[in-house]
Amino acid sequence: MHNYEVKGHPKVKVIIFITIFAVMLSTWLNLSIDLFEKMMGRPVSVTVSTVAVAGALYFIFSKYVWKWELFRIIFKYPDFNGKYSIVGMSFKNTTNENFEWEGILSIKQDWDKILISMKSKNSSSESISVNGSVVYHPMKGYKLIYSYENTPNNNVDELHKHNGTCEFSFEENLINATGNYYNDGKNRENFGSMELRRINE
Structure with missing residues (x-):
């Protein structure tokens, strides 16, 4: 964490x-x-x-x-602890392709530390957060912003270690959220959108 x-x-x-x-x-x-x-x-x-x-x-x-x-x-201190189902849409700059994917976002949080991991159902790689911040917007909810590192778990040629940023906008009840992610342009030129829903309240 x-x-x-x-x-x-x-x-x-x-x-x-x-x-x-x-x-x-x-x-x-x-x-x-x-x-x-x-x-x-x-x-x-x-x-x-x-x-x-x-x-x-x-x-x-x-x-x-x-x-x-x-x-x-x-x-106005949110408790994000738990797991969330993800429905995402990714876009690849180099080929203009887009594809839908599903996954799980897991958050372990204390008052002073946090760890966010994301894993898609059709990939062997996992993204792990390295820093983060939270902003509260009255009447709107919370924005969770963090940087992550992604390291593939096997030697698939098209998968490379890369860094990126995620931004999620949570409703005040912390059940649903929408977000975007951006990978660095050096190792994997992808970006995309995501929808989250808490699966263990």
Whole structure:
């Protein structure tokens, strides 16, 4: 998984808040341990590290808290996690050919990292994202933009390793999306359009 950006989201402020809360929580825990020692009349060799608390809070927040509906509503932070069926149309510049294809788009997402993979039903290659960003447009939905690398899984002559860019416009319910992709002009001069539909809500 790699980092990605949600435009307008105060990620730095959230991290600062987690850090401040970790300091407060670790201080309270250590004071509680001191009080327990006095009540027991003997020392307890346990100290709660602020760094450990901050790390645990960050992990919990990144994996779970950001998915809470209230958080997503307030911060307009989409949860793309899941699989989507693809119906695509590709166009080849060199021959002016076009062809329809089907595939699966899989997205694994945390608050701070994401991984997007795409595989068509009639191809041995798979596209994997290398960076990405998200933009929210009020009343329209979310735009997911990412760059990818595609490496064929076998030695088919007409398939070459190549890079490209995808742009998807998701409805606010994140069930349907339309998009386009553009391959680099050096190794594979293709571009096309796609329609997505979530297949596991």
